[in-house]
Amino acid sequence: MPVSQRQLGLRLQRLRQRHGLTQAELARRLGLSPSYLNQIERNQRPLTLAVQQRLKDTLGEIGGLLDRDDPAALVDPLEDTLRALGHTAVSPTELRALAGNLPQVANALLDLHREHRHLQERAAALELQLGGSHGATPLLSPGDHVRDHFNRERNYIPELDERAEALYAEHGLTPDTLAPRLRQLLADRHGLRVRVDGQAGDKRMYDAATRTLWLPAWLQPGQQAFQMAAQLALLEHGTLIDLLIARAGFDDAERIALARIGFSNYYAGALVMPYGEFLRSAEDSRYDIEWLAQRFAVGFEAVCHRLSTLQRRNAPGLPVFFMRVDRAGNVSKRHSSTDFHFSQVGGTCPLWIVYEAFNQPGRILTQVARMPDGRQHFWLARQVSSGPPGFGQPRKTFALALGCDLRHAGRWVYSRGLDLQGGSAVPIGPGCLTCERMDCLQRAFPPLRRLGPG
The missing domain is CATH 3.30.450 (Beta-Lactamase)
Known part of the structure; x- marks a missing residue:
């Protein structure tokens, strides 16, 4: 399959340089003006079939210039690598351009990531042989650093848990009334409107300019309540969350952002499934997850996550x-x-x-x-x-x-x-x-x- 015209410029430049030709010399041999060849190499002019034939007549073998099999095979590994490293803003178009125009650089990035993963694996093997975690390691991703902080806290954050349970009791909330009451609470306290939209993306989107929280229509009422509770945490307990982040020692933008999501989601889970009521229900049902999901109008995964947080000092689960x-x-x-x-x-x-x-x-x-x-x-x-x-x-x-x-x-x-x-x-x-x-x-x-x- 031929490579797209937008990917040919740098390849043609490398081909010319491998033959030791200046731009002016190659243009002369091809019967083109130097400015026209310069525009081709900058992807501002197409590499026409006529020019391709002149290249073959002038340079002989031009294999690799028009073949995209190898560069295309780099795109998916590059996307996986960048995602694993926390870089999700690079578009597919940019990845294709990198793989097509600079395949050696792309392969170097993949090699570096493979070496990075190998070092992670060796560090984990040594850690396991030494008998547990021995502090944070620079090999961990920002997400792993945040998760490890929650695990060091036994996955229980009392300040957030207690505030969520107090709000649930103060307003006499129940699983059936939680979603509409939270919607009203956000409107009354913060002038925030909740809109359910069939075109909304994953989970929620908050527009601060219009003070609108957009939720996708496919969320169940309990899931909508969770997303509203997470937004409420950011609005009403932002100072506390900032304090918890500082106490955790996170001081770079990526870890701070991930920790803020983690703490607000923790509050949401604690509000949708308040500690005392949830623990009593769990004990009474012998930790029947499907029954608990029905009881609190949430999903199976939400119940599993909440069960992993029941470590209140005087009432552990x-x-x-x-x-x-x-x-x-x-x-x-x-x-x-x-x-x-x-x-x-x-x-x-x-x-x-x-x-x-x-x-x-x-x-x-x-x-x-x-x-x-x-x-x-x-x-x-x-x-x-x-x-x-x-x-x-x-x-x-x-x-x-x-x-x-x-x-x-x-x-x-x-x-x-x-x-x-x-x-x-x-x-x-x-x-x-x-x-x-x-x-x-x-x-x-x-x-x-x-x-x-x-």
């Missing part, structure tokens, strides 16, 4: 850890109210029940598992999807895993009928790169510490 993964093994959420350690490159063991959830959508799967250090856990997993309904509409699909130490498993409704003595526990690990189980039939490659340097 079941100590759980919560993870969200995609089919490729990327861990996009990791929260723990316990001392469970999440390896930064963990979560890719093919024996872990969370990956089977993709094959059985809608079902809650359970597993008793044993880690290489001998600790045994109870896990449940389920696939979830979100996004606008309708045929052909793009949707996000993940698998959620919620677990606890095996000694607490009897408190789960899902543990009924399982062997909780650990005799039939499935041996799993944090992923082949950091797992020491050499007798595993699913092992894809040896652990990093056995690979040697480099």
Whole structure:
């Protein structure tokens, strides 16, 4: 497939330079004016078929100038790399231009990222061998730094939790009345209008100029309440959130922005599922997630996330850890109210029940598992999807895993009928790169510490 005209300029320039020709000399050989060739190299003039034929007659082999197979193959890896590094503002057009015009630079970026990932993996393997987290590392992404801060707090932020619960009680809120009452509260206190729009994007958009909060029409009432509560947190508790961010030690723009989202979402979850009422309901139902989702008019994932925050000093809930993964093994959420350690490159063991959830959508799967250090856990997993309904509409699909130490498993409704003595526990690990189980039939490659340097 021929490369687009907009990608040819720098390629032609490199081809000319490889032949040791000046712009004026090549223009003379092609029978063009130097200014015309200059415009071609600057993508201001098309490289016509007639000029392409003259190039072949003058230079002979011009392979690579018109072939886009290799450069096109760089676009998706470049997009994945930049996204992983937190750079999402680069457009597909810019990526295609980089891959087409500067393939060597594009490959250098990919090589650097592969080396970056390799260093991350080796650091995680060493961290696991040393027995846990030993402080923040510069290899972590901004998102991982923010998540690690929440985990160091046992995923419980009392200042936000208590304020959310107090507001819920003050206004006599219930799951049925929460969305309309929050809409009215935002209008009365802040002059903010809430508009539901079928064309709105993902989750919410706030227009400060018109004081309008736009919500997509496909959100359920409980999800709308969550988004309104998150906006309320930013409006009414911005000073507190800034204080929490400063206390966490975040001082760069990206981490501050991610932390602000994390704290406002925490407040929203605490308002939609107020601590005392939610904990009582969880205990009464033996932590039945689907029942709790129905009770508080929220989604399965929201309940899992809230369960991982129930660590109030005088009224703790079941100590759980919560993870969200995609089919490729990327861990996009990791929260723990316990001392469970999440390896930064963990979560890719093919024996872990969370990956089977993709094959059985809608079902809650359970597993008793044993880690290489001998600790045994109870896990449940389920696939979830979100996004606008309708045929052909793009949707996000993940698998959620919620677990606890095996000694607490009897408190789960899902543990009924399982062997909780650990005799039939499935041996799993944090992923082949950091797992020491050499007798595993699913092992894809040896652990990093056995690979040697480099």
